[in-house]
Structures are given as C-alpha cells and as structure tokens.
Amino acid sequence: MGADGPRHLADVFHEAPTMNRYPLWKNLLIGFVLLIGLLYTLPNFYGEVPAVQVSSGKATLKLDPGKVTPRIEEALSAAGIANTGIFVDPTSVRARFASTDVQLKAKDAIEHALNPDPTDPSYVVALNLLSASPSWLTSLNALPMYLGLDLRGGVHFLLQVDMAGALTKRLDATAGDLRTQLRDKTIRHTGIAREGNAVVINFRDDATRQAARQAIGDFTADLQFNERDAGGDFKLIATLTPQAEKKIQEFAIKQNITTLHNRINELGVAEPVIQQQGADRIVVQLPGVQDVAKAKDILGRTATLEVRMVDDTPGALEGALNGAVPFGTELYTERGGSPLLVKKQVVLTGDRLTDAQPGFDGQTHEPAVHLTLDAAGSRIFRDVTRENVGKRMAILLIEKGKGEVITAPVIRSEIGGGRVQISGRMSTQEATDVALLLRAGSLAAPMEIIEERTVGPSLGAENIRKGFDSTMWGFAAIAVFMIAYYMMFGLVSVLALASNLLLLVALLSMLQATLTLPGIAAIALTLGMAIDANVLINERVREELRNGATPQAAITAGYDRAFDTILDSNITTLIAGIALLVFGSGPVRGFAVVHCLGIMTSMFSAVLVSRMLINLLYGRKRKLEKLSIGQVWKPGQ
C-alpha cells in the first residue's frame, strides 16, 4: 500500500493515541464461553469404561427403573461385585464397572437375577461402554462426542419399504371386504378381483352397479370409483384415494419401525438407532454388532399374532397350575400376572388383521382398541363370537415360537363386520400400547436391504487413531510455522486456533452430533482453513506498520479492516457447507455438520479470542514501541 501511505499517515497523526481494550464484560463473556467449552470438552478426555446395560426385552414389558435398580444392586452385592455408579434413564439402567473382567462377571450376575428363566428373558442385559467422566459432569449433561459406526464398529442397514407391496396387500383385503359387503347387502355381482392397483367389480346392469356404488360408498371413504362398460359387462373400478394411499404408506412404515424395534431388542444391542429416512426408508444402526448374519436373520423374521379361545372349564385352570395341563391347551400368564389356560386351536392369525388403533368406546367412553379385520377374518370372527358369547378369547403374540398373551377380553355379543373393539380395565396408555403391539406383530410391507455397511471394531479404533494423528500433526506443524513467522502474534493465533478446536469439540459433544471419520477430517480441514482469518489479520497489522502506523493504531486498523474480508470468506465457505448438509447423506453429512459448526466457531475464536489476547498483551501499554509480529520489511530498507 505504498501509494496511499502519506494520506494514511496523516490520519494516524491526527488521531489521539489509540488504546486497545475490551470492556470488562466482553472479556468476561469470552472467558465464560471458553470455560463452558472446556467443561463440555472434558468428558472426551476421560475415555470410556465398561458397563452393563439393562433394558426391556419384551414389547409387553415396560422397564420400571424404580424396581429394576434395587434388583441390580442386590444382585451385584450378592455376587460381591463393586460398581462405580448406576445410571438410570427412562428406557434403561446402566451400571459402570472398573474393568472388562468385572463387567463380564457382573453381566452374568445381573442376567441370572433378572432373567430366572434363560429361555424366556424379560430383560436385555447387554455389554456397553459408558463415559468415565465424573458424575458431576454427567449431571450437567456433559457427554463425550457420539461416535459414528465407522469409529466404534458395528452394522448399518438402510431398508427400503416396499410401498407398492403395502398397497397391494391392502387392495387384496379390500377386494375381500367388498365381496362380503355386497353379499350382506344382497347386491349381485359377477366377479370381484384386484387388477393392478384397482379392484374391479363386474355387474349385469347399471342399476345394480349404482346400488353397489352407493353401498360401498357408505362403507368406506377410502375408495374412489370409475365406471367402464365392456362387452355387456358393467364394470365398477375402485381405486384408493390419494389420502388413503398416503395413510396406508405412513402406517406401513410406522408399523415396520415398531416391529424392527421389538426384534432388535432381542439382539441385546446397547444403543440401536432405528429411524425413518425419507418417505419409505428405515435406517438401522447397531453399534458393536459384528454378527451380521444373525442381525439380518432377526431383521427379516416375522412375528405373528394369534387369536385363540380361553379354556374356562371349571377346575381346568387349577389342574393345570398343579401340573396337569389338559390336552389341547397351553398355560400362559396374562400381563397382569394371573394365569390363563388357552386352547391350542388357532381361531385367527394376524394376517387377517388390517389395522389396530387406540380410541374410546362409543358409549362408555372407556379407552379401547379398535381392530379391523379383512373379509375372511370378519366372517370367522362373526361365527366364533356368535357361538362363544360370554366366554373369553385370548390374543397372543407369537415370537421365536413362544407366545405371549397381550390381552384376553370377554366376548359380550356376536361381532360382525370385521370391526372389533377391545375395551375394559385399560388406561389410555395401555390402549395405545396394545394397539401398537397388535400392529407390531408382523411387517406391514416387505422390506429390502438397499445399503449395508459393516465396520469391524479394530478398524474403528484405527480410524480414530488416524483421524486424531492427522489433526494433531497438522496442528503442530501450523503452530510451529505461525509462531516462527509471526512471533507473539503467531502464538496468539495458535491459541485462538486451539480455542476454536476446544469450542468445536464442545459443540459437537453438546449437540451429540454423530462424529465420523469424514467428520474428523472436517475438524482438521476447518482448522487449516480457520487459520486464514488470523493470517489476514496479522498481514494487515504488518501492512499498517509498514505504512508507518503506530503499533496501537496498527492493531486497531488491522483487526477492523480484516473483519470484512473474514466475514465474506466465511460466508462463502458456509454456503458450500450448507449445500453439503442439505443434499449430503452418510459420510458427506458427517463432514458437512462439522464443517459448518467449525466455520461458526472459527469466527468467534479468530476474531474475538485473538483480539482479547492481543488487547491483554498490548492494549494497556501507553508507550508501545514495537509489536512482536516478526520482521516488518519496508520498501527502501
């Protein structure tokens, strides 16, 4: 800036000596932010300790930490095992142990105490790792960063739900329903069949067709109609309305997620992730799972629902409890704990169930579960209920060849039309749970694995080490260079960069955003880019000095003038980061999250933290002659 030197110099001479001080509140604020950053970064230094996690193993059983925790404590003290803390959250109880050996012993002890019958476990007792940070940090919600599967090892699946399959399944059921409906209304047709995405009904004349259309319209609002006449046939073509299609698809994916949850519980995975992605996909992540074959088996298996009659012959139950189970029956325990004798003969299976929703009884306003059966199912149900008024019927969930009674209501009257209501002695929560369970029995639509990623645990540990090494050596090299080139200002830049790293790690820990290897790469890259701001500032300060400004004025002008450029360049980088965040998936998203966060923390640290340090160093010196910013060469020297 040689040419504008003189004018610039004049400015400086007219100004009063500039002092560089931040008001106390600003220093305190920056200090406070850094302190919070340090606090939330701390858990990452403690590492992880072995732990045992207990969660519910059955869909019908809700974990009650108040009851389970004392049982775990008891089991541990009976076995003489010391724990280093028991933590409770709404869905699980976790106990920490000093070493892996103790952890394994403790797992056995807890397993033994909580699941007396190993063939029918009520709880999932899984090995896990917990943060070793002291309880006071955990109580502040300061947790270590959440590591992605590529860093901790495990399996990742992306499942595609076959929505077309779900719709066909529903249309098949609809065809049957319409058949029953028309027969009940004695409307004669010459054939009902599903053709592609429509149900086609043939009639002899138009009048019958109109009557049928009227009758079906009264029965369901999910269908829309078209009429077509071909060769003496009067056709009525029913297709699902877009709203109904959407509802069916939403229902299908929800049900599949619920079913997956129940199944994955069996794997004993400590922290499974099961999430919807997009309209028709489900992500399943199983950290720590290595046995991919078993995981796939479990994901693909179907559980079924069965409706059977309860054997209430007087004396039979008492006999069964004494060991003499009558022929053709099985002994089950109801959810309330009372025993129940159920006939082996299956009345209905879950295939006949098209929907189950929680709701309320129309008359008593008690919580109830509304079931919808398909045509064949409703016919069977009507016949069975007519013959068994006053008796009890049991609904069982059969999984892994073992059944469990979900509910056993009394039949009050004959039930036709396929609309069944279960009510009585239920809370709203229970009604919701039962409805969920009934739906969860089987998958609503077939699913296909469209993406699989397995990472072995050794590779995960290696990835962490590589990512850490790259960042550390890169940081060290930048630090050496900056200090050599800019001296004290370089040291301040390095401290600012370190605070950037601190804040970034703290932010990632706070948000519990998933850290992956590309995420670590983003940390390294962000640090490499963030130093740009400090280089800009330092170069500006040198330039001001070169043009003859006093040290204090050079600091002020350097920071002020560099700021615009820093802002511009960070915003353009942020635009790229946000685009990656919006359109990225998997590894790209992991990169983008860290990149965007890093740009924001770098603005804070490069401008505010470094200025605060420079102010503290130089700001109070009235007669500052020289800045330690390395050599400032002036033309003509």
Add this chain to the structure above:
Amino acid sequence: MEFFRIKKDIPFMRHALAFNVISLITFALAVLFLLTRGLNLSVEFTGGTLMEINYAEAPQLEPIRQALANEGYPDAQVQNFGSARDILIRLPNREALDTARVSEKVMSSLAGVSASTPQLRRVEFVGPQVGKELATDGAMALLLVIAGIMLYLAMRFEWRFAVSAIIANLHDVIIILGFFAFFQWEFSLAVLAAVLAVLGYSVNESVVVFDRVRETFKKKRGLDTPEVLNHAITSTISRTVITHGSTQIMVLSMLLFGGETLHYFALALTIGICFGIYSSVLVASPLVMWLGVSREQFAKPKKQKEEAVV
C-alpha cells in the same frame, strides 16, 4: 521472517492472455479425460458390494479370484489395499443376485483358500437405487453451491465479480475431476465432499482479492484497471501463500497419517488448493478485466453501497 518483499506491483495482467490460454488448455484436457476415460466411481455411486478383508499373512490373490469365480462371482475385483495383508473385493450389483447375503457367501468361500483365516474388516453394500440418488444429490449440491455463491457475490460486489469467481472456481472443480479421470482414482462421496469444500474455499480466495480490488478502486484515482488488479493481487499475495500453505499443511498431514480412507479426500483437496490459488489470482482477475470492470462501478453514492452490503 518475511517471505515477500515486493517493491513494485507485479504486472500480472500483462500476461493475462497467457494465463487464460493455459487455463483453457488444462480445462480442455480435463474435459477430454472426463469424456474419454470417465470417473472411476466408487460403490457408493454405482451400487455393488465392497469388502475389506484382513489376513494375518499376505495371501495370494489369484486363488482368491478363482474361489470367487467358482462361487459365481466371475466379475469380482480383488486387489491389495494399503498393505499386502489387506485385500479389497469389489462386486458389482447384478440382477438375480441375493444382495443381502453376498458378504456371508464371500466369506465362506474365502475360508479355505489361504493358510491364514480371513477377517472381515468392513463391508459396504449399496443397492442400485441408492447409487443413482447419490449422484443426483451430488449434482444438486453442486448447483446449490454455485447459485448461492453467485448470489452472495453479486450482492456483495458486482455481477462481474460473481461471474468471474464462479467460472474460475468451476474450472478448478473440472480440473480436479480431470485428475481423477486421468489417473482413474476412486471417486467416492468423501471426494465429492472435498470438491465442494474446495469450491467454497477457493471462492474465499477470489473474495480476498476482489475486496482489495474494490478498496483500491475507491482509494487510488491514478491507476487504470490492470494496474488496480496488479496492485490488489500483489498486496494480498503474501496472505494467499501463507493461508494456503497452512491449509495444505493440514491436508498433507491427512495424506500422511489419515490412511487409505482419507487418502483420496486429501488428494482432491491438495489439487483443489493448488489450482485454487492459481485460478482465483490468475484466472478470476483477468476475467473481471475482460468483463469490463471499471472505477465507475464503484463510484456510486456511499449510502447506496451500504445498503447493498446487507
């Protein structure tokens, strides 16, 4: 220490034409390689199965290929990965292949082939529909970045700057892709992330130069446009080299310590950083000049300027 002791502005613009010709040639070459050789897309984009397997002792690759061919995978690619003890197997997606079971089948067929037992380190299976989506998403991300950056630069500076910056930096992107096509390096999602990050990063560079151009136009009355550009580039060159050097140190560290997974990511960044300097200094600035930037465009009333900043 001070690297740059420049007494006079370096007459970059005198050679503007030469720089642009060089750019044009590299650009054309990159496009040529992209068209003729194409990108070596990773499984993430093409769909297929990728398996990383570790052996205690270095295995022979030929028997492994043979075993896989017998098992019904004649199109399997088997190669060493990182070390002689690690192998990488790539299987393309095919119709009528039970994709969900591929990894188990491969592992069982490898079990008896060599003396030491294979250990599965990593499996990546991507179905065909996912791959296609990733490719379109990548293209969408690129478009969004271009549109966003152009809009911002047009608002903050002038449309001439926006256009030149984007052309200069897209030229970087094409050149990175050209390298990947020429050497047939694997183009993965991580590389795509690197390319987009580079796009944002080298626009930075242009912004820094343009900032100076604007400042110089406003401050110095006597200079014509090429002189202003020369002055702006010369006075920021020290910062340019130091910043990029620092970023490159980090990237180099990733290249050295980051292992195979980060290798191509770091490589893409390295090319991007080198060409980023070149293009923002020596391509964007001549373009601005050709597009006819002049002092008058900055001599607007000050108040209006401030509105444009927000």
